[in-house]
Amino acid sequence: MSDLPQPFPWQEDVWQSLLRRAGAGRLPHALLFAGPAGLGKRRLAEAFAARLLCESADAQRACGHCRGCHLHAAGNHPDLLRVYPAEEGKDLTIGQIREATAFQELKPQYAPHKVIVLAPAERMNDSAANALLKTLEEPAAGTLLLLVSDRPAALLPTIRSRCQIIQLRPVHTDAGALHWLQAQLPGGMDAAQVLALAGGAPLAAVQLATGGGAERRTAIMQGLADVALGGAISSAASGWVSGGAEAAVHWAYVTVCELIRVKAAGEGAAMAADDELRRLQAMADSVDLTRLYRVLDRLQEAPRLLRGHANPQLVLEEILIHWATVFPRPRTMARSR
Ligand SMILES: [Zn+2]
Incomplete structure (x- = not known):
């Protein structure tokens, strides 16, 4: 067996x-x-x-x-x-x-x-x-x-x-998934939190917790936060490309899905699972969902473009250009492109 x-x-x-x-x-x-x-x-x-x-x-x-x-x-x-x-x-x-x-x-x-x-x-x-x-x-x-x-x-x-x-759908709160995941994680890690960070995908959660995925995810979310605050799109994109464009798209996708979920749930939404996501979530309070969905469309399209040998830098810049429009830009920040 x-x-x-x-x-x-x-x-x-x-x-x-x-x-x-x-x-x-x-x-x-x-x-x-x-x-x-x-x-x-x-x-x-x-x-x-x-x-x-x-x-x-x-x-x-x-x-x-x-x-x-x-x-x-x-x-x-x-x-x-x-x-x-x-x-x-x-x-x-x-x-x-x-x-x-x-x-x-x-x-x-x-x-x-x-x-x-x-x-x-x-x-x-x-x-x-x-x-x-x-x-x-x-x-x-x-x-x-x-x-x-x-x-x-x-x-x-x-x-x-x-x-x-x-x-098959993400399993954010499935008891069987949480129990299984807890057994895979190093001691001291909270399965529910890691599962939330991985968008409700238990195997991605294991990778996130044990395969160096956490650093990568943090870097991707840092790039998203920088661009949201008016940071340069091209340098964020080249940072993503250097760490692997497909993985960047994956983590950006998970992040945007999480934002949409929280945004749709409104005030009653649970607090985000970590600092980076809370930061984005706070910024997302004032934007409408339509633009987030537009970013999501780009992210869904991106793996096909990347495999079709599109220039990864351009594919990621395109995503980030849409992402930048999701957030009201603070006046004090110069556009640095
Ligand atoms: Zn048999």
């Missing part, structure tokens, strides 16, 4: 609904696990694949003891194909999609069906995406495709529309 992937504690509801669908024979050809990064979507898809290949009929989880589970744990179940980038950060290739198509056409060897887990689904160039679309348009019976994406809006609409979407 321990060798096979299991759903995370905060995924229990969606897990049960997946089991019910499987039990009732109501699974479509393709499921798309969608939602922000750091919620464990890939692990959920992997766990579901394991359950589908398990031969114990009524098990809540893959049992770990049957032939299917043994093959899976040994890494050679013939009815499972994982389609992941060859290296972290690389795109899926058309060769990998063709492999998936060929796999789909084989007969299942042991399990009643074959399972393909494909992630991240948004990391495909046009020809790979079109090849995948073809596979979805002409699905072979007995194959379930599990797609995983942090940014489903970046998929071809025609791919999205052929999948049933399993939407």
